[in-house]
Amino acid sequence: MLLSYKYRIHPNRRQREALDEMLHWFCQLYNAGLQQRIEAYRRQGVSLTYKAQADELKLLRTEVPELGNYSFSAEQQVLRRLTKTFNAFFGRVKRGAKAGFPRFKASARFHAADFRFGDGLKMKPGRRLSIVGIPGLVKVKWHRDWPPGAACGAAVITRQAGKWSVVFQLDAPVEHSVTGPVTVGLDAGLSALVALSDGALVERPNWTKKAAKGLRKRQRAVSRSRKPNLRSKRRKKATARLAAYSRKTANRRADHLHKLAADIVARYDRIAVEDLTIQGLARSMLAKDVLDAAWGLLMALIADKAERAGKLVVAVDPRGTSQECPCCGAKVEKTLADRVHRCPDCGLVENRDVAAASVIEFRAFGHNKFRPGSGLRTPSGRVAA
Ligand SMILES: [Zn+2]
8 A cells, every 4th residue: 555654854055955956957857858749749740758768868967967966766757757747648639638738847836856765865864865966964854653564665855835845655554444344425515525425414614715815815915016116025925925825724624634534434444436537527526616626635535544444445437426316216307506305206305415425325335325225224314205
């Protein structure tokens, strides 16, 4: 099982400058590679392979001595990242989707470098990092230990609003769960953040609105300071405040969602969710106003925590889940304004999101609390229409 463990690092001034410089050169490499790929595509309609580009890297490192200063394998990772972006572009072309060429990146927005652990980035005694091309050893704020038996394969150095971190990709043995075979279905609710097939609705936390307000305030400060008669120092400050605010709210959200995901995984052993990768979902999700980062993050956290705990997450085709009766399977059409599922066939009356979550549970496990055979059916859940 793969885990990501993130730690703040505290480079000194010289190290910070060197890290900025390194990201600058990695960005140059990314853009040069992209330029080369675009030309190959425009001239011959072909996609260069990763290998073709990686083969040239050795030579490039002698021609551009700055590149030669840094980790060879980290630079290979830059080219791998580019390959991924380009393959995704080709995939979109193939599917006939709106393609859009991969874009050049500004080095101020190039925020991550991937290392092979033990190669370009090493752990030294006292838990300090030695990074090829960076002077001295970089301090790590070691706020938690790796899980027992973990092996580190890769490490990513990131810069976020002027703060530096390292993310270790760990491979750790799975701990198996001991609880019973309890299942649940989850659906993105209309007004709730998530609806559970057992009837629970988890409220959408009010940080969504609050954060939006705070964000707007700080964005206005940035745009005000854009006026030419103001010194750019003020603008810089406003921008830094905006970035710090986004980071703080992001942390708060993540914290909240971590707890929610942990709770759901602790309570259920087999969890059914919508398959978020299915085409066409985005549109229906958008209509529900839930296509926000919170939902995607929650799903990712549940998947991660479930895997860690040896529990099962099953993703099902989400199409039509809100238009189906969880009890008898009849098609029950609803508009977004209909908050209640009322089945004319079997008479089930239920909150629409709980009904959809129950359909999701049924699709994954073949039963839910309304379907005969589940052993959990509650007649009181049924009301005459
Ligand atoms: Zn029905």
